[in-house]
Amino acid sequence: MRIIAILLTYVFINNFILVKFLGLCPFIGVSKNSESAVGMGLAVTFVTGTASVVCWCIYHGLLEPFGLQYLQTIAFILVIAALVQLVEMVLKKMSPSLYKALGIFLPLITTNCAVLGIAIINIDESYNLIESFAAGIAAGIGFTMAIILMSNIREQLELKPVRKSFKGVPIAFISAGIMALAFMAFDNSLLTNLHLA
Amino acid sequence: MKANIKELTKGIFKENPTFIIMLGMCPTLAVTTQLVNAIGMGAGVLFVLLFSNIFISLLKNVIPNSVRIPCYVVVIASFVTIVQMVFHAYLPSIYEALGVYLPLIVVNCIILGRAEAFANKNTVIDSALDAIGMGIGFTLALSLISIIRESFGAGTITFFAIGSWDGIIKVPFFNKWPIRVMTLAAGALLLMGYLKAFFNWNSERKARKAEEVKA
Numbered sequence: 001m002r003i004i005a006i007l008l009t010y011v012f013i014n015n016f017i018l019v020k021f022l023g024l025c026p027f028i029g030v031s032k033n034s035e036s037a038v039g040m041g042l043a044v045t046f047v048t049g050t051a052s053v054v055c056w057c058i059y060h061g062l063l064e065p066f067g068l069q070y071l072q073t074i075a076f077i078l079v080i081a082a083l084v085q086l087v088e089m090v091l092k093k094m095s096p097s098l099y100k101a102l103g104i105f106l107p108l109i110t111t112n113c114a115v116l117g118i119a120i121i122n123i124d125e126s127y128n129l130i131e132s133f134a135a136g137i138a139a140g141i142g143f144t145m146a147i148i149l150m151s152n153i154r155e156q157l158e159l160k161p162v163r164k165s166f167k168g169v170p171i172a173f174i175s176a177g178i179m180a181l182a183f184m185a186f187d188n189s190l191l192t193n194l195h196l197a
Numbered sequence: 198m199k200a201n202i203k204e205l206t207k208g209i210f211k212e213n214p215t216f217i218i219m220l221g222m223c224p225t226l227a228v229t230t231q232l233v234n235a236i237g238m239g240a241g242v243l244f245v246l247l248f249s250n251i252f253i254s255l256l257k258n259v260i261p262n263s264v265r266i267p268c269y270v271v272v273i274a275s276f277v278t279i280v281q282m283v284f285h286a287y288l289p290s291i292y293e294a295l296g297v298y299l300p301l302i303v304v305n306c307i308i309l310g311r312a313e314a315f316a317n318k319n320t321v322i323d324s325a326l327d328a329i330g331m332g333i334g335f336t337l338a339l340s341l342i343s344i345i346r347e348s349f350g351a352g353t354i355t356f357f358a359i360g361s362w363d364g365i366i367k368v369p370f371f372n373k374w375p376i377r378v379m380t381l382a383a384g385a386l387l388l389m390g391y392l393k394a395f396f397n398w399n400s401e402r403k404a405r406k407a408e409e410v411k412a
Contacts, residue, residue: 019382021227025306028222070282073300074274081267110266111304113223120297165398166390169219173390180383 003134005196006127010138012186016114017146018179022139023114027147028172030105037151038144043105045140047087048118051080052136055119056129076119084110114143150176204323208330214307215338216396221307224298225339226385231355233364235343237291239336241284241299243329245276246308250328253316260317269312270303277302307335345388350379 016022023044030040055076063069088106091099109115118139122132153175162171214220221242228234252272253260260268281299284292292299302308311331316324348354352372358364378384 018386021223021382021385022301024222024226025220028219070278073278073281073303074271077270077274077303078267081270110270111306111309113301113304116304117297117301120300124297163394165401166394170390170394170397173386173393177383177386177388177390180381180386181378184381184383 001196002131005191006131006134007138008191008194008196010135011142011145012183013188013190015142015146015183016117016139017143018176018183020117022117023112023143026108026112027143027150027176028169031147031150031154031172033155034148034151036105037147039101040105041140041144041147043109044112044114044143045137047080047084047109047115048136048140048143049133050087050136051083051115051119052122052132053129054079054083056122056127056132059123072120072123076116080115080119081110114139146179149179201323201326204326205330208327208332208334209337210334213334213338214331215335216393219393220310221305221335222389224301224305225342226389227298228295229339229343229346229385230350230380231294231347232340232343233355233357234291234294235339236336237284237288238295238298239332239339241280241302242305242307242335243332244280245273245302246311246332247325247328248276249273249308250311250316250324251321253312254319254321254324257317265317266309269309273308273312274303307331342385342388342392346379346384349376350381350384351375
């Protein structure tokens with residue numbers, strides 16, 4: 001039950017982009033066409049899922065027993081950078097076609113706030129290992145959903161007349177704002193009504 | 198000397214990190230619900246930017262080129278940890294309000310971007326001036342966004358409490374009938390879109406004027 005609540009929370013109620021503003025840079029930068037949006041979304045979901053598990057293990061297995069919690073930020077960012085590098089190498093060897101599709105997005109993910117964000121949120125909310133993994137995957141799904149919707153909107157906007165000073169980034173922000181208005185319909189009452197809270 | 202001053206001022210207006218080069222958007226929109234949070238975030242970023250730029254500029258001949266990004270990240274993360282500890286100890290209310298966005302200064306693109314684009318090519322003094330300019334530009338941009346969002350959305354402007362003054366300025370009209378959406382996520386995105394459009398329009402107008410002068 002708690003797992004479903006966590007999934008709903010991070011996909012809809014606390015959507016990483018539209019509510020928490022985590023991962024906004026790739027959201028604006030890579031959402032120009034839907035193909036690269038899908039690639040970026042999948043790559044982020046993969047990394048948030050694995051990073052959640054690895055960072056949870058590092059924190060509870062290494063930092064906490066030795067009282068080194070203050071090293072959290074440094075340890076997590078190094079783990080994520082190494083993890084992204086590892087994922088890149090494994091993909092290159094195991095599945096060249098997937099590497100070709102995701103390859104260019106992987107180096108960008110190290111500095112994506114969503115990945116470090118979910119790792120820190122997992123610790124702050126004191127989730128257990130399975131809950132952390134669920135939260136990581138859900139955050140990635142929420143990101144993917146938002147970026148795919150956004151890329152479709154932007155593909156349509158290309159065909160429409162837009163004032164010169166609004167072209168590109170400004171109109172993308174305004175569209176995202178209107179999407180966020182729609183996402184305000186999801187709040188914690190969703191969990192209460194589904195008897196999950 | 199004049200060139201040095203230019204490094205300082207370019208970050209404030211001409212290459213403002215938030216409105217012109219559009220870096221570090223995540224904290225910009227997330228923490229600007231109150232002016233005091235925006236100033237806290239700006240101060241944190243300024244501190245980290247200044248010291249990471251100085252250190253990276255000093256170490257630029259020591260760090261091997263192929264592993265420079267991880268090295269930069271470690272330097273930045275160390276200073277972010279210092280900022281976290283200082284805020285936790287002396288400004289607990291701002292520490293609570295900034296929450297997860299304080300450790301996320303590590304992945305703020307402005308800091309890594311300045312390290313990569315400026316500090317590893319320039320002298321220590323130029324890097325420090327660049328960092329101060331960029332930091333002030335970032336703080337000013339954050340303050341502008343937060344003043345607009347807070348005064349429309351809550352009808353107040355919250356500043357630091359000084360002595361008997363609680364640091365809250367009440368805005369007439371909006372204090373009674375606030376536009377709540379401005380303090381929520383949607384308002385931040387909409388406002389950012391309109392502000393960016395305004396700055397685009399402004400720079401276009403300036404470019405047109407310069408051309409007219411030339412002709």
